[in-house]
Amino acid sequence: MSTTPRLPRRLAAPAPGWTVEADVVVVGSGIAGLTCALRLRQRVDRVLLVTKTVLSAGSTQWAQGGIAAALDPEDTPEEHLEDTLVAGVGLCDVEAVRTLVTEGPDRVRELVALGAEFDREPGGDIKLTREGGHHRDRIAHAGGDATGAEISRALIAALRAVVDDPGIEVVEHALVVDLLTAADGAVCGATLHVIGEGQIDGVGAARARAVVLATGGLGQIYTSTTNPPVATGDGMAAALRAGARVTDLEFVQFHPTVLFLGEGSTGQQPLISEAVRGEGAFLVDDRGERFMVGRHELADLAPRDVVARGILAVMGERGLDHVWLDARHLGAAFLEKRFPSIVARCRELGFDPATELLPVAPAQHYASGGVETDLRGRTSVEGLYACGEVSCTGVHGANRLASNSLLEGLVFAHRIADDVADRLAAGELPTRGPVDAEVDGETAVLLDSSHRIGLQRTMTRGCGPLRSADSTVRAQLELEALADLPTGAAEPGPRTWETTNLLHLGQALATLAHRREETRGGHVRTDHPERDDEHWLLHQGLVRTPSGWLEVLDRPVSEPMGGTQ
Numbered sequence: 190m191s192t193t194p195r196l197p198r199r200l201a202a203p204a205p206g207w208t209v210e211a212d213v214v215v216v217g218s219g220i221a222g223l224t225c226a227l228r229l230r231q232r233v234d235r236v237l238l239v240t241k242t243v244l245s246a247g248s249t250q251w252a253q254g255g256i257a258a259a260l261d262p263e264d265t266p267e268e269h270l271e272d273t274l275v276a277g278v279g280l281c282d283v284e285a286v287r288t289l290v291t292e293g294p295d296r297v298r299e300l301v302a303l304g305a306e307f308d309r310e311p312g313g314d315i316k317l318t319r320e321g322g323h324h325r326d327r328i329a330h331a332g333g334d335a336t337g338a339e340i341s342r343a344l345i346a347a348l349r350a351v352v353d354d355p356g357i358e359v360v361e362h363a364l365v366v367d368l369l370t371a372a373d374g375a376v377c378g379a380t381l382h383v384i385g386e387g388q389i390d391g392v393g394a395a396r397a398r399a400v401v402l403a404t405g406g407l408g409q410i411y412t413s414t415t416n417p418p419v420a421t422g423d424g425m426a427a428a429l430r431a432g433a434r435v436t437d438l439e440f441v442q443f444h445p446t447v448l449f450l451g452e453g454s455t456g457q458q459p460l461i462s463e464a465v466r467g468e469g470a471f472l473v474d475d476r477g478e479r480f481m482v483g484r485h486e487l488a489d490l491a492p493r494d495v496v497a498r499g500i501l502a503v504m505g506e507r508g509l510d511h512v513w514l515d516a517r518h519l520g521a522a523f524l525e526k527r528f529p530s531i532v533a534r535c536r537e538l539g540f541d542p543a544t545e546l547l548p549v550a551p552a553q554h555y556a557s558g559g560v561e562t563d564l565r566g567r568t569s570v571e572g573l574y575a576c577g578e579v580s581c582t583g584v585h586g587a588n589r590l591a592s593n594s595l596l597e598g599l600v601f602a603h604r605i606a607d608d609v610a611d612r613l614a615a616g617e618l619p620t621r622g623p624v625d626a627e628v629d630g631e632t633a634v635l636l637d638s639s640h641r642i643g644l645q646r647t648m649t650r651g652c653g654p655l656r657s658a659d660s661t662v663r664a665q666l667e668l669e670a671l672a673d674l675p676t677g678a679a680e681p682g683p684r685t686w687e688t689t690n691l692l693h694l695g696q697a698l699a700t701l702a703h704r705r706e707e708t709r710g711g712h713v714r715t716d717h718p719e720r721d722d723e724h725w726l727l728h729q730g731l732v733r734t735p736s737g738w739l740e741v742l743d744r745p746v747s748e749p750m751g752g753t754q
């Protein structure tokens with residue numbers, strides 16, 4: 190297949206029945222959205238934070254391992270940079286990584302000052318552990334394996350402390366449907382579907398001088414993922430439809446050790462943190478042999494693409510649908526103290542890590558690509574910013590280093606808040622009115638949510654950790670068939686909007702996955718099993734043109750990531 194897909198400008202939705210105005214709308218309430226909103230509030234008069242369900246429901250809450258930062262006096266940002274670049278397999282933006290690792294330690298200390306309680310050494314220092322791809326202990330964690338939950342708790346508590354402040358408004362149960370654009374193409378707000386009471390209920394418009402997307406990832410595009418049900422790529426799809434450049438979408442990270450609950454198990458699956466291997470657990474095959482030893486100098490703690498690939502190779506060679514993680518030697522007392530949530534969840538599901546091998550297999554975990562931004566979080570569309578997993582800052586390259594995602598959300602949220610506040614103070618980012626929906630391009634035929642499982646199977650078969658020209662073409666054709674289903678098949682509503690977002694992102698992802706004829710990062714191209722720097726040391730971006738066709742933009746890795754604002 191040589192053509193790219195054609196996407197509509199917007200999802201079919203009722204006309205907005207209400208309007209609210211703010212200086213900035215922040216969409217999403219993980220570490221990125223909460224940090225950005227709290228910091229903006231210090232300098233901007235009217236901040237509106239909207240979130241799809243409740244404040245704590247996003248991916249941050251589920252982060253087990255921790256947050257990576259060079260906090261140990263023996264460690265340095267330079268070493269953190271080196272490990273990040275190796276994991277990113279040649280496609281990181283070095284300046285973005287430098288920003289991440291140099292600003293990271295201070296941002297983590299600020300998080301501590303805000304109230305996040307990390308696990309401590311007896312002497313009081315933050316306890317640091319190691320995960321795959323790190324050559325030093327630099328992962329701060331909380332509640333053993335509940336780091337994201339603790340960070341989320343601390344940020345939500347800080348938000349609740351200021352919620353009476355008229356400068357910040359929070360709306361929960363607000364799904365972003367599309368972005369509003371002005372006549373010059375700048376983003377000037379978003380349409381939202383709110384399940385609320387009183388005036389703000391149903392579809393409405395939130396108008397603003399800037400919109401910050403912090404909507405997380407797209408894990409629900411695959412049959413099995415570690416992402417929560419809300420991760421349906423809503424912000425990323427809306428940005429793509431509004432003309433923002435989306436980059437490196439083919440680089441999906443598959444976490445090596447996700448508890449295997451059987452072939453038919455779909456949706457969010459239990460993650461067994463890499464930190465379990467960091468503490469000494471190891472992988473074995475059906476003969477009990479440690480297959481990561483000899484494959485990489487870091488063995489079971491190699492970067493996660495290497496480990497996932499090792500697992501897939503063994504599964505292929507030995508006809509298995511999973512391998513096993515052996516943590517028994519760590520002992521019940523240690524496991525229960527260090528990994529209370531993981532142990533409890535495993536036991537709930539009938540597996541005891543202290544006495545049994547755990548069945549594990551790779552599952553979707555993280556979108557390394559997303560809406561492309563520069564170092565200030567600006568996208569290619571004026572007025573639109575992106576932060577956290579929805580974004581592509583270039584810090585992850587082809588594969589994210591463990592525990593760099595919370596850090597990315599934190600560091601770039603600060604930068605975005607500062608940039609937006611500076612620009613508003615300087616009179617930039619004027620108030621703009623949206624163009625009428627009728628004249629602003631085509632409206633999508635919606636995909637009924639009954640097609641979601643079929644779509645997920647298509648993506649898993651076609652664009653999973655093992656892919657080829659054949660599998661990606663098949664995926665493109667199957668997705669095209671879904672996009673061409675007869676008009677009027679589905680009623681507007683959250684489930685159909687989400688499913689249509691997954692379709693649009695699937696079409697974009699499959700296009701880039703098909704084009705990249707090499708093996709790099711989180712996946713293997715079985716028909717091009719080697720990394721090919723001669724032809725593929727580049728980022729693939731996609732932009733929706735005014736005619737609706739997606740245009741592919743290749744950019745050498747030597748050019749910085751960046752918006753064109």
Ligand code: SIN
Binds near residue numbers: 253591
């Ligand atoms: C894990 O705990 O293994 C996941 C951490 C991450 O994705 O960075």
